Amino acid sequence: xxxxxxxxxxxxxxxxxxxxxxxxxxxxxxxxxxxxxxxxxxxxxxxxxxxxxxxxxxxxxxxxxxxxxxxxxxxxxxxxxxxxxxxxxxxxxxxxxxxxxxxxxxxxxxxxxxxxxxxxxxxxxxxxxxxxxxxxxxxxxxxxxxxxxxxxxxxxxxxxxxxxxxxxxxxxxxxxxxxxxxxxxxxxxxxxxxxxxxxxxxxxxxxxxxxxxxxxxxxxxxxxxxxxxxxxxxxxxxxxxxxxxxxxxxxxxxxxxxxxxxxxxxxxxxxxxxxxxxxxxxxxxxxxxxxxxxxxxxxxxxxxxxxxxxxxxxxxxxxxxxxxxxxxxxxxxxxxxxxxxxxxxxxxxxxxxxxxxxxxxxxxxxxxxxxxxxxxxxxxxxxxxxxxxxxxxxxxxxxxxxxxxxxxxxxxxxxxxxxxxxxxxxxxxxxxxxxxxxxxxxxxxxxxxxxxxxxxxxxxxxxxxxxxxxxxxxxxxxxxxxxxxxxxxxxxxxxxxxxxxxxxxxxxxxxxxxxxxxxxxxxxxxxxxxxxxxxxxxxxxxxxxxxxxxxxxxxxxxxxxxxxxxxxxxxxxxxxxxxxxxxxxxxxxxxxxxxxxxxxxxxxxxxxxxxxxxxxxxxxxxxxxxxxxxxxxxxxxxxxxxxxxxxxxxxxxxxxxxxxxxxxxxxxxxxxxxxxxxxxxxxxxxxxxxxxxxxxxxxxxxxxxxxxxxxxxxxxxxxxxxxxxxxxxxxxxxxxxxxxxxxxxxxxxxxxxxxx
Amino acid sequence: xxxxxxxxxxxxxxxxxxxxxxxxxxxxxxxxxxxxxxxxxxxxxxxxxxxxxxxxxxxxxxxxxxxxx
Numbered sequence: 001x002x003x004x005x006x007x008x009x010x011x012x013x014x015x016x017x018x019x020x021x022x023x024x025x026x027x028x029x030x031x032x033x034x035x036x037x038x039x040x041x042x043x044x045x046x047x048x049x050x051x052x053x054x055x056x057x058x059x060x061x062x063x064x065x066x067x068x069x070x071x072x073x074x075x076x077x078x079x080x081x082x083x084x085x086x087x088x089x090x091x092x093x094x095x096x097x098x099x100x101x102x103x104x105x106x107x108x109x110x111x112x113x114x115x116x117x118x119x120x121x122x123x124x125x126x127x128x129x130x131x132x133x134x135x136x137x138x139x140x141x142x143x144x145x146x147x148x149x150x151x152x153x154x155x156x157x158x159x160x161x162x163x164x165x166x167x168x169x170x171x172x173x174x175x176x177x178x179x180x181x182x183x184x185x186x187x188x189x190x191x192x193x194x195x196x197x198x199x200x201x202x203x204x205x206x207x208x209x210x211x212x213x214x215x216x217x218x219x220x221x222x223x224x225x226x227x228x229x230x231x232x233x234x235x236x237x238x239x240x241x242x243x244x245x246x247x248x249x250x251x252x253x254x255x256x257x258x259x260x261x262x263x264x265x266x267x268x269x270x271x272x273x274x275x276x277x278x279x280x281x282x283x284x285x286x287x288x289x290x291x292x293x294x295x296x297x298x299x300x301x302x303x304x305x306x307x308x309x310x311x312x313x314x315x316x317x318x319x320x321x322x323x324x325x326x327x328x329x330x331x332x333x334x335x336x337x338x339x340x341x342x343x344x345x346x347x348x349x350x351x352x353x354x355x356x357x358x359x360x361x362x363x364x365x366x367x368x369x370x371x372x373x374x375x376x377x378x379x380x381x382x383x384x385x386x387x388x389x390x391x392x393x394x395x396x397x398x399x400x401x402x403x404x405x406x407x408x409x410x411x412x413x414x415x416x417x418x419x420x421x422x423x424x425x426x427x428x429x430x431x432x433x434x435x436x437x438x439x440x441x442x443x444x445x446x447x448x449x450x451x452x453x454x455x456x457x458x459x460x461x462x463x464x465x466x467x468x469x470x471x472x473x474x475x476x477x478x479x480x481x482x483x484x485x486x487x488x489x490x491x492x493x494x495x496x497x498x499x500x501x502x503x504x505x506x507x508x509x510x511x512x513x514x515x516x517x518x519x520x521x522x523x524x525x526x527x528x529x530x531x532x533x534x535x536x537x538x539x540x541x542x543x544x545x546x547x548x549x550x551x552x553x554x555x556x557x558x559x560x561x562x563x564x565x566x567x568x569x570x571x572x573x574x575x576x577x578x579x580x581x582x583x584x585x586x587x588x589x590x591x592x593x594x595x596x597x598x599x600x601x602x603x604x605x606x607x608x609x610x611x612x613x614x615x616x617x618x619x620x621x622x623x624x625x626x627x628x629x630x631x632x633x634x635x636x637x638x639x640x641x642x643x644x645x646x647x648x649x650x651x652x653x654x655x656x657x658x659x660x661x662x663x664x665x666x667x668x669x670x671x672x673x674x675x676x677x678x679x680x681x682x683x684x685x686x687x688x689x690x691x692x693x694x695x696x697x698x699x700x701x702x703x704x705x706x707x708x709x710x711x712x713x714x715x716x717x718x719x720x721x722x723x724x725x726x727x728x729x730x731x732x733x734x735x736x737x738x739x740x741x742x743x744x745x746x747x748x749x750x751x752x753x754x755x756x
Numbered sequence: 757x758x759x760x761x762x763x764x765x766x767x768x769x770x771x772x773x774x775x776x777x778x779x780x781x782x783x784x785x786x787x788x789x790x791x792x793x794x795x796x797x798x799x800x801x802x803x804x805x806x807x808x809x810x811x812x813x814x815x816x817x818x819x820x821x822x823x824x825x
Contacts, residue, residue: 388823709768747811752783
């Protein structure tokens with residue numbers, strides 16, 4: 001990912017857009033943070049938020065007309081949050097934070113004519129930047145019309161204190177008899193601000209043309225104005241114009257452009273999306289007394305804040321929530337990971353943990369796709385030889401094994417010399433439900449006798465792992481094999497295979513077996529009890545298959561329990577994108593979160609979903625359990641596991657070949673090594689990703705004169721073999737029924753000179 | 757850097773050498789990095805024993821670190 005791509009990704013995620021209240025504040029006060037602090041009862045933190053953006057906060061917070069309330073998302077759900085009332089309570093109950101910081105002094109002088117709110121804002125903003133300011137005011141004390149306010153609204157002592165703070169920023173107040181043109185001539189300055197929210201003499205007013213509405217600059221260079229009459233919110237509009245004028249004056253004094261890269265007022269405009277569905281209306285808290293909210297009332301009123309955020313994707317995705325950020329921040333993580341030259345790449349596991357299920361893209365108002373971002377990052381890692389070798393190793397090995405001579409097969413139907421269709425069950429259905437795969441094939445042969453069979457893997461693991469070169473090579477090989485069969489229509493029972501073929505091998509004209517069955521009918525019966533139908537994530541954009549499955553189930557009379565995140569919004573089981581390989585603990589969490597969404601037993605039409613979801617202990621049926629009751633497996637059945645999947649694929653190939661009077665040819669020499677594996681050890685092997693086949697190979701090598709270690713005390717034996725990139729160690733005893741496996745472990749590190 | 761990794765139970769005999777394992781110098785490599793450590797070794801044939809705790813603990817940790825480097 002380069003800088004430009006980072007910016008493009010970042011721009012898609014709107015989570016950092018301001019909430020409506022902040023966008024509606026002409027001073028850019030973070031009203032959301034303010035209100036949330038109030039809701040926590042942390043009034044000091046709330047005041048700090050106000051002081052960060054407000055000039056003379058003790059005055060501004062008391063008089064602010066809270067235009068933000070117009071934009072508040074809560075307004076139709078019980079009424080906008082009473083931000084104005086909260087501001088007044090907060091400012092009454094707390095003290096100023098301390099000294100206002102001032103930048104180093106600058107040489108050029110500013111004359112501020114008038115001392116109304118706009119003028120005081122100009123003085124405050126520019127004095128903090130180090131400019132020497134003279135404020136010319138009428139009367140004994142500065143403040144203009146603020147001096148005429150009732151004590152209950154603005155105590156004079158508060159105004160005096162704020163002006164004193166202003167004085168500490170090197171603002172000089174000069175009492176003058178008239179705010180007129182002569183005043184400016186008598187006191188030359190580098191820039192002049194005329195605050196029209198004070199009593200300006202007619203001769204000076206006559207000199208003022210209408211200012212530029214964005215910069216508040218007058219035609220005469222170095223002259224600025226604000227505090228114009230006729231705006232909706234008299235006080236806060238004046239302060240806002242003062243602030244815009246101050247920005248311009250600061251730029252003018254530095255000979256910078258008044259307009260370039262200037263951030264315009266948002267007037268409530270924001271791209272932040274906030275979902276209000278499901279948010280209950282709560283009525284505004286009405287202050288009990290005349291003086292506004294009490295502290296308790298304020299905390300309650302602030303508690304109504306929705307805390308506007310988008311987070312549409314994060315709310316539904318365990319993976320996105322797990323890493324504590326949101327796509328925009330994740331884009332930066334991915335970028336930093338790729339930009340790092342020396343040191344640890346902290347985001348490797350993060351990048352490899354995305355299930356690439358596409359739910360975020362569907363939920364996002366801007367179609368941000370974590371899948372695309374992570375896939376790009378993975379491809380880059382592979383290309384730069386930075387992909388951790390262990391990240392996807394197991395799945396890639398499984399893919400290669402499903403494609404090898406022991407498991408892969410392509411044949412026309414027995415007795416047929418050509419195929420009109422070819423059944424591609426998918427490597428996981430073949431590995432997890434071999435008998436049902438055969439039964440399904442038999443049903444397809446009834447529908448179309450010239451249906452061939454193709455046992456293979458669609459190469460999705462290579463795609464997900466970012467191994468583009470290997471993926472493309474496999475696709476090209478598969479296209480050749482398929483052409484050699486006469487280019488039959490490919491019928492698959494796996495949503496992932498279907499997606500891969502449709503996207504990468506469109507010539508296959510791949511269709512879902514469930515669509516075919518729904519058109520041909522089945523004779524089966526329902527379980528009677530409602531089941532939660534979990535669509536595989538790879539069917540997200542395949543409404544045709546999802547509808548076919550529902551129509552099949554409707555014909556069986558199978559009632560369905562409600563599962564909100566279904567169809568286009570469905571969730572991954574934790575296997576997709578090879579999450580289970582790179583981050584097994586997270587994959588378990590994802591599966592747990594999924595099955596917790598319904599009390600009902602689950603039903604799916606993806607073999608791997610069945611495998612992953614059933615690992616949680618949740619009863620899960622595969623649709624074939626309903627369609628072919630004679631082959632049904634109980635919903636409570638544990639998953640097949642990694643070892644059985646390998647054996648099952650070989651057996652399925654044997655059975656299919658036997659129908660042609662053929663066999664698989666020479667078996668692997670280790671294939672029949674007999675193992676005794678307790679449930680506990682089987683679980684250990686599964687968790688450590690050690691196949692019983694691996695154990696067989698280690699033991700076979702040891703039995704053929706390999707070196708072993710024997711325990712001098714109790715006779716336990718340890719053998720080891722390097723199989724590809726991994727060294728496997730097995731501890732066992734020799735027994736009459738075979739090798740009793742006690743434990744096994746592995747590592748990738750090499751021992752110079754060999755292991756055992 | 758020399759690190760010593762010897763399991764509590766050293767009562768293992770190499771077959772067919774018939775020798776009891778003893779601490780010995782071993783070189784481990786991963787992704788182009790080499791480490792010199794002391795592990796249980798057959799004094800006759802030099803066969804190395806990487807015990808379970810070491811493989812799942814320190815070795816796994818170092819493998820992960822090197823993969824992310």
